[in-house]
Amino acid sequence: MTDAALAFHRRIDAALADVRLRQALALTTGRLAGGRTAAFAGLADSEACRDDARRARARAIARLDSSLDQFATAASARGCTIHWAETAADARQIISGIARERGIRLAVKSKSMATEEVELNEALEHAGVRVVETDLGEFVVQLGGDRPSHIITPIIHRSRQDVAALFREKLGATAEDVADIPAMTALARRVLRAEFLQAGMGISGVNLAVAETGSICIVTNEGNGRLTTTLPRVHVALLGLERLVPTAADLAAVLTVLARSATGQASSVYTNVITGPRRRSGGPGGPQAGDPDGPDELHIVILDNGRSRLLGTALSEILYCVRCGACLNACPVYRLVGGHAYGGVYPGPVGSVVMPGLHGVEAWAELAHASSLCGACRDVCPVKIDLPHLLLAVRREAAAKRLAPVWIRAAMPVYAAVATRPRLYRWAGRAAARLARVLQHDGWIRRLPGPLAAWTASRDFPAPAARSFVEEHQARKAAER
């Protein structure tokens, strides 16, 4: 096993041993998954809605080059500045550069996994820009020097009591300030409001971008996204290059399933569709009047970072993903270990495809093995991504690169040779049954040797039958004749 795989197994063991983590995960994933089920039950034809959303995404991805050109042209025409970032380092450099050129010292951020992916905060801090996370969950993550453990609910691993203790330590909160969740939220709001008014730059991600209109859509529940994108003079949006839909109608199709999948809401509290920066003229008040508010500059940084390499590969379907997190909440593995165990920015079933997809199977293929291929993720995906199929594609690539454990690589050809030779298979079955007679007690084996010991560590193994079904059946038929 590679070092990366060993480290992954160690993180899984640690998570499984963490009783409080498991309670917190069970509670929140259960609530989110239940909310999703109820929200979809409220749709007249939820299957058709998922099909529509999938088609909208598939059309944009099928001609991603021209979709991107169309988007960039339309957004530029509305006054946006488009930047292309091939790598994470490029994205960091571009955004740091925008801040430096304008002498910006404080940036507020709304929630964005893409900025986590490129490790933007560290780069900006290094460039002398203080960054403040304004999504409540991300605010807590930042205060605690932590990492998000879920795409949608970044502090799924934290209890209310954890957050109260953190607020008292880092913000000097009083007992009254942390008495309950509304009080804690009010405290965060007071702290953040001052930052919003000071910030020279607002940084956001993009949930979806509309190729036809050059618009970016940002959905939030706290209103922080709206402040981030309107109050500071400069708005920088980091857009993963695959997050496109062809038209505004397609945007509506995806929004129909997005919030339902993520949080069980029919729609998120705030759905912002932003088309260009503040206009100086030609606004809603007439040709001489501009927009009453909004940023003077809107920079859209389009991030590749490995995404375009997936086009035309066995993993290309993962580019349909809209990062709703439903597959995390449905996954029996994620529900047990949480996001940190996966070790990357994107956890759960989607992360187990995205991480090896973007960053190579060598360091990340083991994630795709942390699945029983039960298919619960596929059932809840709003754009019907066949996640088990993609996990298998990752496993295939890893096997082709000889990344599987030695014992599996040694056993597989032997097993295939036996199973393709019926007489050898019958003989091997009889031999195994004889061997098992030594190991078994009352029909069960309590301890298996070698790698199979991992089975008997938590359950008994049934002893094989003395005589196989096929042989016994043949014998019975012969006796009847």
Add this chain to the structure above:
Amino acid sequence: MTPRPARIQLFATCLVDQFVPAAGHAAAEVLERCGVEVHVPPDQTCCGQPAFNAGFADDAAAMARATIDALSRSDDPVVVPSGSCADMIVNHYPELLAGDATYGPKAKALAARTYEFSQFLVDVLGVDLPAAPAGPTLAYHASCHGLRGLGLREQPRRLLRAVAGARCTDLPDAETCCGFGGLFAVKMGPLSGAMLDAKLDAIERSGADLVVATDVSCLMHIGGGLHRRASRVRTRHIAEVLAGPDHD
């Protein structure tokens, strides 16, 4: 509706063949009672799913070809007492062998006439089984690949309700994986064990005496866990329940 076949081929699967022959005999007995002649092709081995799921596509394809050969000596429908192995044949063989000029079409033909056992009884034979008046309380465990790959939701439950009626109870989180996943149970032992623990807790809470499933793979896993816990709950393949207490 598929015309009622006079004869079927029983693909027992390697786990039934090697570990739970009683489930194979029970499946044959139930089918014969329904007036269908049962043929057990002698060359059958393993469908290749463990290799397929581990990412060893070439080894899996070799086993798929051998299984196709074993089951293509006649055009009779193939009945599989496993949702997972039936899913492998129905959904994954055609894809796995899509580039194979000889076996690709054979894979498609086999997929079109392959059924999971309870699916065959309900959807093809439309059987009506006599109710068994007394017996243990049953809880049905939905195996993932049958449930999500073949859409087995109502068929097994309908059969169990017919024979056991009020003695059927529901498992909490009935559609959550038991953590077996083939090699997953070994490769990711602690994770698989933790998933199993949650499943065993749900089973013990349900008050059932017997856990019934369409797949012996899940049942070996759940049964091994129950045995380790010294639980009074037992496991049984659905064919054994339908065959009744007298079958051997």
